[in-house]
Amino acid sequence: MKFVIWIVGLFALAVLVGLASTVNTGYAILFLPPYRMEVSFNALIIGILLLIVVVHFVLRLIGIAARMPEExxxxxxxxxxxxxxxxxxxxxxxxxxxxxxxxxxxxxxxxxxxxxxxxxxxxxxxxxxxxxSMRDYDKRNQYLAKLDALPSRLQLAHHVLEAELKLDAKDAPGALAAVERARTISPNLTSALKIELRIRLLQKQPEAVLALTEKLLKSDAIDAEQARRYRLTAYRQQLAALTSGAEIQAWFKRIPDVERANPDLLADVVARLTELEDSDQAATLIAQALGDEELATPELAQKLGRLAASLSPDKRLALMHEAEGWLTSRPNDHLLLLALGRLALAQQLWGKAQSYLEASLSLTPTLTAHAELARLFEATGKEGEAHRHETQCLRMALEMGY
Known part of the structure; x- marks a missing residue:
């Protein structure tokens, strides 16, 4: 449509120019001594227009040529x-x-x-x-150094990346310094807090791990299961630093109830108390767990049986008395019966020990139960019975590939 309008307009202009040239009969005199020239006024106008067009194009060519290097x-x-x-x-x-x-x-x-x-x-x-990622730390540091020259608004990404890279290279102090620089820019940056949590774990700083875990959990940056694993690691680090049963007892009371109910942590506490030769305290913790239907496990009963020989006589008697209640709710727990049999055997209560051990065998024959019965019959002078159980032990051991 525009093309048609332009064509019509050009033809109209041509007609107007033709009519104007027939009406205008004047002329112009150009005087340049000693020359004088008369030209039609219409020709003068056309010449001037042509001159303007030529000058325009010449100037454009000069401008293009001047801008050519820049272009x-x-x-x-x-x-x-x-x-x-x-x-x-x-x-x-x-x-x-x-x-x-x-x-x-x-x-x-x-x-x-x-x-x-x-x-x-x-x-x-x-x-x-x-x-x-390629472990080329020299080049890595060169690139990080170049990032220092960039504007401050780009430094947060620099510091976070530097912290991650140095943590991957096990450079905990360098990673922590980078995290601190990132936190001066964004104090509550979740990614920086997560990196710091990993650093504190690497540096074995359990108090800081626990604080960071709670902060990340409240901000929904980690889920409950992740928080539980971090807490468990921190508690294990704290436990390893304790050097007496009294310290462990006081520390264990400060832990939240939900964490004390963690069977993995309880097993670690029992192992640490056993290592410190505080078997009575370890047995007390196991007994508390066995008395709770939600916490009681066959593995705990097995651990209690292993402690039997190292317990004090009063503690063994107290546990045997308390265990009668456990058997009421779990009469078919062969590991619990085995533990009670070992307690009675260590206490030299031969009759009770025999009844518990034989009850355990009737439910599930185990190498340990046969071995304990063999010890019991040797101690009471029943060599034939002791030999029979020793034979059973040997047979079961061979079947198990020992």
Whole structure:
């Protein structure tokens, strides 16, 4: 439609110019001594218009020629920038593909030709991460040093990445320093808190681990199961530093009830008390757990039986009295019957020991029950019965591949 309007307009203009030239019969005199020239006024107008057009095009050509070097430089810059953006994309793809050597190479190409500070920072981050993944720590540090020269608004990503890289390299002090720098920019940054939590675990600082775990749990940065594992690790680190049964008892009371009910932690506490030769306290904790239907497990009863010989006589008697209640609710627990038999045997209550051990065997024959009965009959002078159980022990051991 525009083309038609232009054609009609041009024809109309031509008609108007033709009519005007027939009406205008004047002329112009051009005087340049010693010359004098008369020309039609219409020709003068046309000549002036043509001169303007020619001058315009000449000036444009001169301008284009003058700008040519700058245009060439601009074209070259655009070409390099396009190549840099392509290299940056390739670096990112290669990094997530796990091709770290190519990722680093493409990132370097992007750094060399990139003008945008944001893109340069991204390329340096990829290069540093790729170098760290290849354990090339010298190059990693060079890339991180280049990030220092970038604006402050880009430093948070720098510090977080540096913390991750140094933590992966087991450089806990360097990683913690980077985390501290990141927290000065963003105090509650979740990713920085997670990195710090891993650092505190590596440095065996359980109090800091517990505090960070609660903070991350409240912000929904970790789930309840993750928090439970972190707490368990922290409690184990605290437990390893305790040197007496009294310290362990006081420490265990300070732990929340839900954590004291953790069977893994309870097993660790019992093992630590046994290592410190405080078997009575270990047995007390096991007895408390066995008295709770939700906490009682066959493994705990087995641990109690292993402690029987190292317990004090009063403690053994107290446990045997208390265990009568446990048997009421779990009469078919062969490991509990075995533990009671071992307690009675250590206490030299031969009749009780025999009844408990034989009841355990009637439910599930075990190598330990036969061995304890063999000991019992040897102690009471019944050599035949002792030999029979020793034979059963040997047979079961051979069947089990011992």
């Amino acid at each position: 060439v430089r601009r074209f070259q810059r655009q070409k390099k920038l396009k190549a840099a953006r392509h290299a940056l994309r390739e670096a990112g793809i290669a990094f997530f593909e796990g091709r770290f050597q190519r990722a680093e190479r493409e990132a370097i190409r992007a750094i060399d030709n990139e003008e945008s500070e944001d893109n340069r920072a991204l390329a340096l981050l990829i290069a540093a991460r790729a170098a760290g």
